[in-house]
Amino acid sequence: MDTKATSQDWLYTISPKKKLIDLNFKEIWRYRDLLFLFVKRDIITQYKQTVLGPLWYFIQPLFTSIIFTLIFNNLAAIPTGNGIPSFLFNLAGITSWNYFSSCLSGTSDTFKANQGIFGKVYFPRVITPLSVVFSNLIKFGIQLLVFVSFYIYFVFFTDKAFNAVPQTAILLIPIVIAFMGLFGLGFGMIISSLTTKYRDLTFLVGFGVQLLMYASAVMYPLSYFKEKVPDYAWLVEYNPMTTIIELFRYMTLGIGEFSMSKFLYAGVISVAFFLIGLVIFNKTEKTFIDTV
Amino acid sequence: MKANEVILKAENISKQYRLGLVGTGTISHDLNRWWHQIRGKADPYLKVGESNDRGTKGGSQYVWALQDINFEVKRGEVLGIIGKNGAGKSTLLKILSKVTGPTTGEIKTRGRIASLLEVGTGFHGEMTGRENVYLNGAILGMTKKEISSKIDEIIEFSGCQRYIDTPVKRYSSGMTVRLAFAVAAFLEPEILVIDEVLAVGDAEFQKKAIGKMQDISRGEGRTVLFVSHNMNAVQSLCTRVIRLNNGKIVNQNGEAPDVAIENYLLENITEEVIKVDLPEFKVQIKNKHIIAYKEPIVFELNIQNNFKEDKQVFIDFAIVNKKEEFVLHHRMYAKNQSLNIKVGQQKIVINTQNPNITLGEYSVVLYIYDAFKKVLFWKENIAVFQIADLNKELSSIPFIKSHIIPEVQLKQV
Numbered sequence: 001m002d003t004k005a006t007s008q009d010w011l012y013t014i015s016p017k018k019k020l021i022d023l024n025f026k027e028i029w030r031y032r033d034l035l036f037l038f039v040k041r042d043i044i045t046q047y048k049q050t051v052l053g054p055l056w057y058f059i060q061p062l063f064t065s066i067i068f069t070l071i072f073n074n075l076a077a078i079p080t081g082n083g084i085p086s087f088l089f090n091l092a093g094i095t096s097w098n099y100f101s102s103c104l105s106g107t108s109d110t111f112k113a114n115q116g117i118f119g120k121v122y123f124p125r126v127i128t129p130l131s132v133v134f135s136n137l138i139k140f141g142i143q144l145l146v147f148v149s150f151y152i153y154f155v156f157f158t159d160k161a162f163n164a165v166p167q168t169a170i171l172l173i174p175i176v177i178a179f180m181g182l183f184g185l186g187f188g189m190i191i192s193s194l195t196t197k198y199r200d201l202t203f204l205v206g207f208g209v210q211l212l213m214y215a216s217a218v219m220y221p222l223s224y225f226k227e228k229v230p231d232y233a234w235l236v237e238y239n240p241m242t243t244i245i246e247l248f249r250y251m252t253l254g255i256g257e258f259s260m261s262k263f264l265y266a267g268v269i270s271v272a273f274f275l276i277g278l279v280i281f282n283k284t285e286k287t288f289i290d291t292v
Numbered sequence: 293m294k295a296n297e298v299i300l301k302a303e304n305i306s307k308q309y310r311l312g313l314v315g316t317g318t319i320s321h322d323l324n325r326w327w328h329q330i331r332g333k334a335d336p337y338l339k340v341g342e343s344n345d346r347g348t349k350g351g352s353q354y355v356w357a358l359q360d361i362n363f364e365v366k367r368g369e370v371l372g373i374i375g376k377n378g379a380g381k382s383t384l385l386k387i388l389s390k391v392t393g394p395t396t397g398e399i400k401t402r403g404r405i406a407s408l409l410e411v412g413t414g415f416h417g418e419m420t421g422r423e424n425v426y427l428n429g430a431i432l433g434m435t436k437k438e439i440s441s442k443i444d445e446i447i448e449f450s451g452c453q454r455y456i457d458t459p460v461k462r463y464s465s466g467m468t469v470r471l472a473f474a475v476a477a478f479l480e481p482e483i484l485v486i487d488e489v490l491a492v493g494d495a496e497f498q499k500k501a502i503g504k505m506q507d508i509s510r511g512e513g514r515t516v517l518f519v520s521h522n523m524n525a526v527q528s529l530c531t532r533v534i535r536l537n538n539g540k541i542v543n544q545n546g547e548a549p550d551v552a553i554e555n556y557l558l559e560n561i562t563e564e565v566i567k568v569d570l571p572e573f574k575v576q577i578k579n580k581h582i583i584a585y586k587e588p589i590v591f592e593l594n595i596q597n598n599f600k601e602d603k604q605v606f607i608d609f610a611i612v613n614k615k616e617e618f619v620l621h622h623r624m625y626a627k628n629q630s631l632n633i634k635v636g637q638q639k640i641v642i643n644t645q646n647p648n649i650t651l652g653e654y655s656v657v658l659y660i661y662d663a664f665k666k667v668l669f670w671k672e673n674i675a676v677f678q679i680a681d682l683n684k685e686l687s688s689i690p691f692i693k694s695h696i697i698p699e700v701q702l703k704q705v
Contacts (some may be wrong), residue, residue, distance in 0.1 A: 009402070010301075010400040010401065011401060011402050011403060011404075012400070012401045012404070012405070013398055013399070013400050013401075014387065014388075014390055014393070014394070014398065014401075015393070015394065015397070015398040015399075015401040016393050016395060016397075018533060030435070031430070033435050033436040034430040034431060035428050036436075037426055037427045037430050037436075038427075040423075041416055041419065041423075041427060044418075044423075045416055045418040045419060045420070048418045049418075080638075116413075117392065117413055117414050117431065117536075119386075119391055120391065120409045120410045120413045121389065121391070121407060121409065121410075121413045121414075121431055121432060122390035122391055122407070123390055123433065130519055196345060197322075278575060285417070286392065286393035287392060287393055289391055289392045290309060290310075290392055
């Protein structure tokens with residue numbers, strides 16, 4: 001047999017995974033069509049057989065903003081700044097929070113929700129959470145259009161939005177959006193890996209995400225929270241999502257201030273979460289089918 | 293590309309599973325494992341574990357579903373993997389298709405592996421047939437370009453042209469399977485791993501599927517690993533067969549299909565069900581294990597009569613198929629025939645005409661009683677055999693629902 005002569009040039013090896021990071025980017029690239037098809041599937045199947053169809057993408061953030069404005073601004077009288085309509089303030093917060101939270105909850109049950117497919121066929125598992133992040137990005141894009149429409153309406157057709165001015169830092173907005181996605185994805189991958197063994201986390205994610213929203217300065221400005229509840233303000237301040245949402249509002253509406261350190265803080269945390277998530281996800285991917 | 297080149301090599305593959313409930317005591321085991329790992333020591337739970345035998349109750353919480361599996365596959369070979377339920381076939385398949393990792397060992401390949409453990413993985417009911425072909429193809433590892441170039445062939449092979457732009461949830465289950473198999477049939481990996489996916493669909497489609505499989509393995513020279521319970525499919529498709537038992541390979545380098553199937557059938561005899569077995573009346577049976585279609589079925593009985601007197605006996609036997617249905621049942625009592633068994637040793641040959649019994653595996657029930665209807669011997673599963681299409685009298689593999697294939701003459705009048 002000629003095994004000796006050619007024993008070096010094996011193309012693939014299947015072995016127990018030992019390395020910390022064992023990502024095969026070439027392989028992921030080869031499966032890019034699958035990523036695209038997963039995104040397409042998520043988009044076209046979500047609102048099949050509904051009357052309003054994709055209109056739901058608009059309705060959800062709109063109604064939430066209306067309720068938030070009624071409760072938090074009209075009833076609880078939280079100030080959103082002079083010359084900035086509370087509705088616009090809330091819409092900005094909710095749109096960006098929605099992207100993060102849908103990435104997080106969408107990826108956090110990757111293994112459990114896909115055990116049928118994962119148990120039968122191999123493809124780079126990372127494709128699945130990535131597809132969630134991309135299909136949510138499209139959803140986010142649509143919701144951003146809603147935000148922009150209302151923005152234009154308030155600025156040009158009313159005199160309530162005289163202080164809502166986009167800042168030059170808006171050029172960095174794609175990076176801020178990437179932070180949201182990476183943070184949600186990383187966090188989600190960590191949770192999805194842990195839930196294969198410890199189901200308790202599934203329950204935690206459900207209400208944890210909701211609680212986190214209240215600690216992320218979605219419906220109030222960080223400065224107001226600091227002023228009213230100074231003892232616990234650090235909790236909100238060091239929450240990276242607060243930073244991201246405040247950055248988003250600063251860039252689009254000109255509320256608050258911009259600091260490079262905050263921008264870097266959000267970036268480092270998001271990338272760190274993403275990398276840790278990737279490592280844990282990778283470790284779990286080989287054996288999860290035995291434990292899930 | 294050499295014809296005789298080893299395309300896949302498995303080295304010391306083992307797989308350990310934890311028994312009982314996952315969740316109790318896992319954190320403590322995980323922590324202990326992690327503690328050993330950071331000190332550079334071996335996993336403490338890998339030392340324990342027993343071979344996987346369902347029947348016996350072991351003391352350990354860990355069990356080896358596979359242990360030290362070594363084998364090689366050459367380019368163009370069709371390797372069959374057979375074994376009883378729980379022998380480790382599915383686990384091996386899962387490792388080969390990268391669904392789960394081995395606990396120890398390595399598999400090295402010189403080509404892409406695509407696995408078909410199921411057809412229609414990832415089908416989405418809300419999407420049309422065409423959209424699902426793309427999605428399923430991509431899940432199985434094809435690129436969009438590859439699928440686009442084959443889409444017409446796939447649709448034609450599936451026979452679902454009319455429904456191709458209708459959501460799959462409106463399909464009958466048979467149509468879904470056809471479409472799913474059609475996608476799989478046009479996969480072109482170097483190594484194809486196939487589970488018993490053929491046990492689906494109607495007879496016409498099964499025949500088409502097996503035909504396609506034969507084309508893939510013979511005509512196109514693809515390397516195939518095929519796991520099945522269907523001995524006739526194994527016999528007609530495979531070039532070499534390895535047998536698994538309790539997580540280990542029984543025949544190290546594999547055997548020719550005929551030999552492997554015969555040994556596999558013999559392995560099953562150990563599961564014989566003893567109903568009556570008197571020390572005064574011992575019976576042993578010998579038979580051929582692979583019998584050609586239409587070939588007479590012959591059993592040789594070795595009877596040891598330890599009673600003090602000769603016995604006038606009736607011998608009944610039945611040939612039972614996999615579904616435990618009686619295919620043939622012979623009763624001497626009904627025909628008023630009896631046999632005199634003298635004290636001591638005696639040999640009896642039962643020669644049964646084979647009324648065109650369908651291909652498949654069969655077992656034998658033997659029942660011997662005396663003139664007073666006192667049972668002297670009664671065993672189920674005492675012998676096993678396979679009826680195979682050795683002389684190629686049937687075209688391909690017939691999917692015939694009846695036990696017996698009638699010979700029919702058609703005449704125009």
